Amino acid sequence: MRDRKDNRSRKLRRGLPQGSRHKATIAAQALLDGEGEALTRKCVEMALDGDTTALRLCLERLCPPRKDSPVKITLPKVETSADLSQASGAILEAVAKGELTPGEGQALAGLVEAHRRAVETTELEARITALEKENKK
Template sequence: MTTPPRGKAFPKGRGGNPSGRPKGARNKALVALDALLDGEGEVIVKKAIELAKDGDTVALRLCLERLIPPRKDRPVAFTLPKLETPADAVKASAALLEAVAGGDLTPSEAAELQKLVDGFTQAIHVHDIDARLRRLEGDQ
C-alpha cells in the first residue's frame, strides 16, 4: 500500500472507519444532555404546557410542533402510465389532470408527479438531439 499524499490522512474513497458508527451509538452531546435532563424531563414538559395554556405563544408553538409535526412527503396512491415515448408523457399528463379533477390527487401531488413526467420528456429531447448530432457529425 502506498503512503497517502501529504495533507490527506486516508486514500481517496477510504475513511478511517470503514464500518461506520456502530448501530445504536449515540452522539456524546446527546448523552450529556440526557444526563442533565434525567428525571427533569416530565417537569419541563409540564411547565411548557402550563406556559402554553397561559398564552405564551412560544411555548404554545413548541407544544404544537411536538403534537402535530410538520407534514412530510407521503407515498401517493397513483399509478402513472408506462413512459416510453413522448406520446406516453401526454397520456400521463392527461391521467394526472383527470385524477385531480376526480379528487383522487391533490393539485400539489399532481404537480410533483408532473415534474417526473417533465423530466422524462426532457430526457427524451436530449437523447433525440444527441442522436441527431451524432448522425450529422458522422455524415461530415
C-alpha cells in the same frame, strides 16, 4: 438602486443589521435562559392534565406535520416523447377525480416535465449522432 437627483448609489438597508436580534427578543431570551427544562416539564404536565393547547405544542415537537407524502397513482411507462402526453393525461384525470390534490398534481407534472426534458435530450443526442455518422460516410 441609484438616487435620481445626483445618480449616486445609495444603501437601501434600513433597520437592524442582518442576523441581529431585537431588544425585546434579547430580553425574553435572557429571562428564559436556564428555564427551558422546567418550562418543558410544565408544558408536558399541562398536556397530560388535559390542556389541549399544551398537548398540541408537545405533539408538534414530537411528531411535526408532514409536508410531503407519497402519492399513489399509476402512470404509463414513458420511454419516448410521444408517451409524455399519456402521463400528463393520467395526472389530469387523477386530479379531476379527486385522487390527487391540485398541489400534488402540479408537483407530479413538474416531475413529468423534467423527465420530458431528459427524454428529449436523449432523443436529440441520438439524432445528432446518427446525422454525424451519415456525414462521415
